[in-house]
Amino acid sequence: MSDAKQCANDYLWAMPTIGTLALVVSVVAVLVAYNAIKTNRKISEDKTIADRKTAKLKNTADILVRWREDDKVRKGLQVLRDWHNNPETSVSVLATSSNNKDDLNDLRYLLNFMEDIAAGVKHDIYDEQFLRSSIRSIVRNTWTMAKPFIESVRAKEKNNAYYEHLERLKNIFEN
Numbered sequence: 001m002s003d004a005k006q007c008a009n010d011y012l013w014a015m016p017t018i019g020t021l022a023l024v025v026s027v028v029a030v031l032v033a034y035n036a037i038k039t040n041r042k043i044s045e046d047k048t049i050a051d052r053k054t055a056k057l058k059n060t061a062d063i064l065v066r067w068r069e070d071d072k073v074r075k076g077l078q079v080l081r082d083w084h085n086n087p088e089t090s091v092s093v094l095a096t097s098s099n100n101k102d103d104l105n106d107l108r109y110l111l112n113f114m115e116d117i118a119a120g121v122k123h124d125i126y127d128e129q130f131l132r133s134s135i136r137s138i139v140r141n142t143w144t145m146a147k148p149f150i151e152s153v154r155a156k157e158k159n160n161a162y163y164e165h166l167e168r169l170k171n172i173f174e175n
Contacts, residue, residue, distance in 0.1 A: 059126055063120070
């Protein structure tokens with residue numbers, strides 16, 4: 001056989017091998033691309049989760065700073081303590097009396113502020129563990145002192161939804 005015929009014959013035998021090799025390379029390339037896309041999505045999801053966690057911690061830190069700097073919160077806590085420690089009356093009187101409007105407004109401000117925090121925990125805006133380590137006893141003690149007032153408000157308005165998030169948070173913090 002001549003060299004030209006032999007070369008052509010070798011080329012014809014190599015053609016299917018080159019085609020098969022090209023197919024294998026293509027399949028490997030597709031698999032590598034698929035894996036890269038999947039890995040990038042996972043990294044993106046992990047970053048999103050980390051960003052959410054960071055935002056939640058920042059929100060919690062911000063609300064705790066606001067809590068400590070808010071004079072109305074401090075005033076509401078003082079009003080609640082004063083009414084709770086008064087042996088001649090009950091804090092529940094504030095819910096039904098038209099007297100003591102300033103005390104009523106201060107107490108409502110405190111409880112509404114705490115209700116907002118509790119709702120934020122429920123809706124995953126604030127970090128529960130961070131708050132637990134920071135204001136657990138305050139939430140529990142506030143609930144204990146304000147419970148007669150809250151029960152009176154609920155009875156007067158015929159609505160048990162008043163301060164339900166605060167009650168839920170208090171129950172979480174008790175466990």
